[in-house]
Amino acid sequence: MSKQYKAAALISGGLDSLLAAKVMLEQGIHVEGINFFTGFCVEGHTAAIRKKHQDKPKRNNALWSAEQLGIKLHIVDIVEEYKDVLINPKHGYGANMNPCLDCKIFMVKKAKQWIEENDFDFIITGEVMGQRPMSQRKEVMPVVVNESGAGDLLLRPLCAKNLPKTKPEIEGWVDREKLLAFHGRNRKPQMALAKEFGFEDYAAPAGGCCFLTDENYATKLVDLWQARSSRDYEMDDIMLLKIGRHLRPKPYFKLIIGREEGENKFMQGYTKLYTNIKTVSHGGPLCLIDGPVDKADLEFAAQMVARYSQGKNEAAVTLSISRVGEEPYEITVQPLSADAIKQEWHV
Amino acid sequence: MSEHTLDTSRLLCPMPVIRTQNKVNELSDGDTLVITCTDPGVLNDIPAWCRINGHEVIGTEKNADDIIITVLVKHL
Numbered sequence: 001m002s003k004q005y006k007a008a009a010l011i012s013g014g015l016d017s018l019l020a021a022k023v024m025l026e027q028g029i030h031v032e033g034i035n036f037f038t039g040f041c042v043e044g045h046t047a048a049i050r051k052k053h054q055d056k057p058k059r060n061n062a063l064w065s066a067e068q069l070g071i072k073l074h075i076v077d078i079v080e081e082y083k084d085v086l087i088n089p090k091h092g093y094g095a096n097m098n099p100c101l102d103c104k105i106f107m108v109k110k111a112k113q114w115i116e117e118n119d120f121d122f123i124i125t126g127e128v129m130g131q132r133p134m135s136q137r138k139e140v141m142p143v144v145v146n147e148s149g150a151g152d153l154l155l156r157p158l159c160a161k162n163l164p165k166t167k168p169e170i171e172g173w174v175d176r177e178k179l180l181a182f183h184g185r186n187r188k189p190q191m192a193l194a195k196e197f198g199f200e201d202y203a204a205p206a207g208g209c210c211f212l213t214d215e216n217y218a219t220k221l222v223d224l225w226q227a228r229s230s231r232d233y234e235m236d237d238i239m240l241l242k243i244g245r246h247l248r249p250k251p252y253f254k255l256i257i258g259r260e261e262g263e264n265k266f267m268q269g270y271t272k273l274y275t276n277i278k279t280v281s282h283g284g285p286l287c288l289i290d291g292p293v294d295k296a297d298l299e300f301a302a303q304m305v306a307r308y309s310q311g312k313n314e315a316a317v318t319l320s321i322s323r324v325g326e327e328p329y330e331i332t333v334q335p336l337s338a339d340a341i342k343q344e345w346h347v
Numbered sequence: 348m349s350e351h352t353l354d355t356s357r358l359l360c361p362m363p364v365i366r367t368q369n370k371v372n373e374l375s376d377g378d379t380l381v382i383t384c385t386d387p388g389v390l391n392d393i394p395a396w397c398r399i400n401g402h403e404v405i406g407t408e409k410n411a412d413d414i415i416i417t418v419l420v421k422h423l
């Protein structure tokens with residue numbers, strides 16, 4: 001019996017990686033998926049937090065893809081290692097804070113390690129030449145091959161015919177003739193192939209796979225780095241950047257104010273780690289304070305929080321202030337007026 | 348055949364799934380893992396992960412503050 005070759009497929013949850021894996025399965029290759037979790041992945045986090053989104057089904061698209069394909073999926077936590085990719089990208093950033101090319105190189109490098117440890121033969125990705133401005137330009141396709149160390153063990157089934165032959169093709173593990181020659185930004189060939197394979201309800205075709213491509217998110221991340229004079233972050237920072245209203249009235253501290261019940265509930269889990277303010281006399285949001293604050297700062301922050309409470313038009317609102325490890329105390333303040341909240345404070 | 352527990356409170360998906368996966372990989376067939384979670388996303392994601400990898404969800408309990416999912420380990 002001839003050997004069944006094994007491929008590790010990078011599964012992002014998008015259509016391209018789903019199709020690339022399916023093309024390999026059709027050739028009788030044993031495929032298992034790898035999905036890397038950087039901490040910035042768009043996987044229903046905000047939907048999970050915000051109450052108004054809770055009627056929408058929350059599915060993890062990578063798991064969904066694997067289930068459609070009938071393959072195993074290994075989700076790998078790369079949050080810590082990814083910091084260096086994001087903070088020091090050799091090839092720079094895309095339109096926002098997305099270091100796509102370095103990210104791709106890093107993921108393929110990790111996949112190379114994975115296939116060596118798990119006795120797999122090669123790696124596949126859903127990359128399509130010319131599809132993405134930064135990481136899938138024709139000139140950079142070989143950069144990923146070389147800098148990841150994957151060399152000719154990296155096969156891109158959707159555009160393989162536009163690229164030099166890889167080892168699986170040269171050795172006859174896969175039939176190059178049955179691989180594809182997709183290129184450019186036109187998504188129609190992918191959609192037609194999805195239809196042919198019977199895939200429906202797949203994740204938004206060209207949807208961004210991570211928060212780093214989101215302008216608002218990127219602005220908040222840069223603000224955080226500037227305020228701390230350090231390009232570093234923890235998992236809690238990444239999470240909190242995804243929720244709430246962020247206002248920075250002074251360079252050294254910002255307020256994260258819950259916008260609705262779901263966010264307030266989620267932020268409750270952070271009250272042991274952050275100084276926080278809650279309205280007592282009226283309904284209102286929970287606010288976390290990020291940065292070192294003194295008593296006067298807290299009084300000012302309380303006035304801001306009162307502005308976002310149901311007592312915003314009252315003369316006095318009572319709030320509870322709680323510093324980490326200290327007993328909470330109450331304070332009564334006049335809410336700031338709407339025009340006293342400066343536009344430039346909004347991060 | 349032993350029972351194990353895992354607390355993923357406050358973690359958002361896919362972290363509870365990753366922790367479940369890593370813990371299950373250390374366990375043997377027939378063991379059970381009782382996972383405490385707070386992200387409702389696990390109601391989809393942990394069963395999906397189990398279906399893909401051959402394990403079985405044998406209990407789901409929704410309380411006011413958390414969700415408890417019990418998985419029977421069956422390595423493929």
Ligand code: SF4
Binds near residue numbers: 208
């Ligand atoms: S969008 Fe995000 S996850 Fe996707 S390649 Fe770019 S940096 Fe990486």
